[in-house]
Amino acid sequence: MDKGTSTSAISSDEAKDSKPARSGSHLSAVDRYFHITERGSTTVTEIRGGVVTFFAMAYIILLNPLILGNIEDVNGNSLGIPQVAAVTALAAGVMTITFGLFAKYPFGIATGLGINTLVAVTFVANEGLAWEEAMGLVVLDGVIIVLLALTGFRTAVFHAIPSDMKAAMSVGIGLFIAMIGLVDGGLVRRIPDAAGTTVPVQLGINGQIASWPTAVFVLGLFICGIMVVRNIPGGLFIGIVLNTIIALAVEALTDAGPSFADGKPVPTGWNLAVPTLPDRVGGMPDLSLVGAVDLFGSFARVGALSATMLLFTLVLANFFDAMGTMTGLGKQAALVDEDGVLPDMKRALVVEGTGAIVGGAVSSSSNTVFVDSAAGIADGARTGLANIVTGILFLAAMFFTPLYEIVPIEAAAPVLVIVGAMMIGQITEIDFTRFDIALPAFLTIVTMPFTYSIANGIGIGFITFAAMAIFSGRAKSVHPLMWIVSGLFVIYFAADPFTALLGG
Numbered sequence: 225m226d227k228g229t230s231t232s233a234i235s236s237d238e239a240k241d242s243k244p245a246r247s248g249s250h251l252s253a254v255d256r257y258f259h260i261t262e263r264g265s266t267t268v269t270e271i272r273g274g275v276v277t278f279f280a281m282a283y284i285i286l287l288n289p290l291i292l293g294n295i296e297d298v299n300g301n302s303l304g305i306p307q308v309a310a311v312t313a314l315a316a317g318v319m320t321i322t323f324g325l326f327a328k329y330p331f332g333i334a335t336g337l338g339i340n341t342l343v344a345v346t347f348v349a350n351e352g353l354a355w356e357e358a359m360g361l362v363v364l365d366g367v368i369i370v371l372l373a374l375t376g377f378r379t380a381v382f383h384a385i386p387s388d389m390k391a392a393m394s395v396g397i398g399l400f401i402a403m404i405g406l407v408d409g410g411l412v413r414r415i416p417d418a419a420g421t422t423v424p425v426q427l428g429i430n431g432q433i434a435s436w437p438t439a440v441f442v443l444g445l446f447i448c449g450i451m452v453v454r455n456i457p458g459g460l461f462i463g464i465v466l467n468t469i470i471a472l473a474v475e476a477l478t479d480a481g482p483s484f485a486d487g488k489p490v491p492t493g494w495n496l497a498v499p500t501l502p503d504r505v506g507g508m509p510d511l512s513l514v515g516a517v518d519l520f521g522s523f524a525r526v527g528a529l530s531a532t533m534l535l536f537t538l539v540l541a542n543f544f545d546a547m548g549t550m551t552g553l554g555k556q557a558a559l560v561d562e563d564g565v566l567p568d569m570k571r572a573l574v575v576e577g578t579g580a581i582v583g584g585a586v587s588s589s590s591n592t593v594f595v596d597s598a599a600g601i602a603d604g605a606r607t608g609l610a611n612i613v614t615g616i617l618f619l620a621a622m623f624f625t626p627l628y629e630i631v632p633i634e635a636a637a638p639v640l641v642i643v644g645a646m647m648i649g650q651i652t653e654i655d656f657t658r659f660d661i662a663l664p665a666f667l668t669i670v671t672m673p674f675t676y677s678i679a680n681g682i683g684i685g686f687i688t689f690a691a692m693a694i695f696s697g698r699a700k701s702v703h704p705l706m707w708i709v710s711g712l713f714v715i716y717f718a719a720d721p722f723t724a725l726l727g728g
Contacts, residue, residue, distance in 0.1 A: 258328055258607040263559070265606040269457075270330070273605025274613025276461045277332045280599035280640065281316070281614070283408070283633050284334045285621055286496045288312045292589060295344050298352045298525075303513060303587055310509035310622050311586040317618035319579045319591045324611025327572035331553050332597040332614045333579050338677050339541055340589035347522075347534060357521035359584045361531070364519060365538040366580025366590065372543070373573035382547060382569060384703035389685060390551050390564040391653035392665035396672035396681045397552035401595055402644025403673035408495060409441030409637040435492035436480045437634045440471050444638035452602075452642060460603040460639050467635035471499035495633050502626035509622040513587040533719055540716045541679045542590055546576050548678040549593045556647055557601045595678070598643040599636075660696040664689035683713035 255261055260270060289308035296302050316334035323333050347358040372378050385393075406412040411433070415426050428438055444467035451459025474480070475498060483493035523531040550572065554560040559567075566572060579591030600610055651669075656662045668685030672678055690710040693702045 254609065258324075258609045260607050260609060263606040265604060267609065269604040270607055270609040271613050272458050272461050273330060273600040273603045274610035275600075275617065276464065276603040276639070277330065277597050277600030277605065277610060278614045278617040279461075279464050279631055279636050280596040281332050281334055281594050282617075282621065282631065283496055283636070284316065284337070284594075285309055285313050285618075285625060286629070287337070288335045288340055288588060291340050292344050292587075295349055297348050297354045297358075299354050301355060303355055304510075307510045307513045308588065309625060310511055311513050311588040313618050313621040313625070314509070314511065314514075315579075315583050315586050315588045315591050317615045317622075319575075319582055319615075320611050320618060321615030322578070323572070323575050323593075324608030324615065326608075327568065327575050328608035329554070329559065329566070329572060330557065330597060330600055330605035330607060330610040331550065331572075332594045332600070332611060333576065333591050334594045334618070335583060335589050336542070336545060336592040336594075338679075339538070339545070339592070342538065342541065343589050346537075351526055351530070351534065353522050353525055354518065355587065356516050356518035357525055359517045359587050359589075360519040361522050361535050361538060362584030362590050363517055363581050364535055364584075365542055366577055366582075366584060368535075368539050369542055369577035369580055370574055373570060373577050376570060378543065378547065378573045379570045381705050381709060382551075382565060383563070384705040384709075386661075386689075386706075387564055388654050388661045388665055389668065389689060390555075391650050392668040392685060393548045393678075393682060394552040394555045394650045395648055395654075396669040397548060397595055397598075397678060398644045398647025398650070399669060400644075400672040400676070400678065400681075401598055401647065402641045403676075404596075405637040405640030405644065408633045408640070409445075410435055410438035410495065410634065411441060413491075429491050436474050436478045437471075437483075437492070437494045437632065440467065440474055440632075441634040441637055443467075443470065444635060445641055448638045448642045458603060460599060460642065464631070464636055464639060467638065468499065468631045471632050471635050472501075472630070475499045497629040497632050499630055499632045499635070502629065505627050506624040507626075511586075515585065516587055517585055537716060537719050538590070540683075540712060541677075542577075542580055542592060543679075544682045545677075545679045546573070546592045548682050549595050550576070552595070552647060553593070553597055553601060555650060556598055556643075557606055559606065596640065598647065599639040602639070602643045602646060660692035660698070661689075663692060683716060686710045687713055687717075 251261055260267060289305040289312065293303050293305040293308040312335055319333040323331060343358050343362060347353045347361065348355060411428060412425050413428065415423055428434055433439055433442060444463060447466055448460055448463035451463050456462065481490060481493045482498050483490050483495050550566060551564065554566045555564060561567065576593055583589050583591035654665045664685045667688050668681045671684045672681030686706065687710050690702065690707060693699045
């Protein structure tokens with residue numbers, strides 16, 4: 225496998241320029257522990273990469289409360305916006321640091337998007353669980369994930385995935401990251417149902433870049449692209465800083481305001497955070513949600529069968545979302561072996577699984593490896609030291625959220641698009657001359673961005689891969705675990721009909 229791709233262009237050039245002089249026993253304890261020099265990085269690069277990862281991930285502190293905070297459960301209780309913001313930063317900080325210390329990879333961990341919506345909408349709003357009961361299922365999900373990792377099952381499944389499908393997972397994640405960036409930046413927008421059209425999305429507003437925040441995003445995309453083309457050390461970090469300064473100036477001159485005001489959407493406003501200097505720097509976080517969990521209350525509330533199916537859905541989504549993300553990030557950072565597998569994968573999967581336990585325990589929802597970590601990797605991060613920096617910033621964010629809100633998502637989103645462009649280069653590792661491989665790989669790639677779910681892309685790809693193997697006469701060459709996982713995904717995609725059938 226060719227690891228000398230553009231995904232590491234910045235870091236490789238920087239590593240050559242810095243040429244760490246110390247080696248072997250003369251390396252510092254920190255360098256030896258995190259394998260900084262061994263992976264061709266430097267301490268400065270890791271620190272900077274950790275900062276970049278934080279700013280690429282920081283929106284979760286603002287977005288997760290919007291998803292979880294206001295929904296009332298069966299008892300009429302809601303978690304609260306400030307409380308969810310505090311525990312979101314707490315869990316992300318603790319788990320990101322833990323992953324950096326023990327797994328030693330630059331993969332930030334925070335509340336998983338998609339899973340938090342599943343918990344809020346399906347578990348609480350639709351199934352009628354209390355928040356404590358829903359978070360109890362998240363904790364149980366984490367326990368199961370950790371046990372599957374400890375037994376080696378997760379690692380075995382990873383080894384059973386063909387190399388073409390691993391490459392497809394990475395490419396799909398790249399497109400997913402790019403889609404997130406384009407949507408966050410306002411360049412791609414959903415067309416309201418009232419528009420009377422069957423086209424689901426559009427460019428900007430009515431096909432035009434008609435808002436200042438989106439204009440800042442587009443300008444930022446060119447700035448970050450130029451940084452990469454010129455191989456400027458720390459280019460993506462510099463890009464975020466420059467984009468933020470431009471955003472502050474634009475807001476001061478135009479007064480664009482937020483994208484939602486007085487209960488109504490404002491298409492020309494800033495998403496999530498308005499780039500203005502805050503009235504206050506920070507304050508004490510409200511951590512009252514920590515420990516508000518009922519492990520088995522859901523089984524009494526909706527019945528053992530329904531609760532088990534909800535838990536199964538959660539486990540399968542968590543299982544493959546993290547696995548796919550680690551594959552993409554590992555390949556981007558050139559840390560995988562010739563089979564596309566990360567060294568010490570078992571340890572990484574155990575620590576990652578713990579994120580669900582911690583996330584459920586503090587009511588921030590399941591925490592998992594964050595795909596936006598690709599931003600820090602693109603800026604040179606290669607070790608767990610970057611995670612320590614990212615985690616410390618998350619913990620600080622509990623006290624300084626107003627300060628971090630200076631950076632609008634439109635200023636950081638261009639980095640995600642740049643990273644997506646880097647990761648798509650791995651498509652050359654897929655054998656498109658064989659349609660029995662091309663179709664499942666293609667469906668894996670396109671399903672991730674189109675459904676906003678890594679797990680969905682993997683599931684559709686696996687099922688198609690198994691079906692193509694049967695009809696191409698090579699069923700015996702497919703690893704048994706691939707058949708098992710494909711069958712589980714069939715159940716996953718038909719969870720409601722299966723539940724109704726078994727319940728009847």
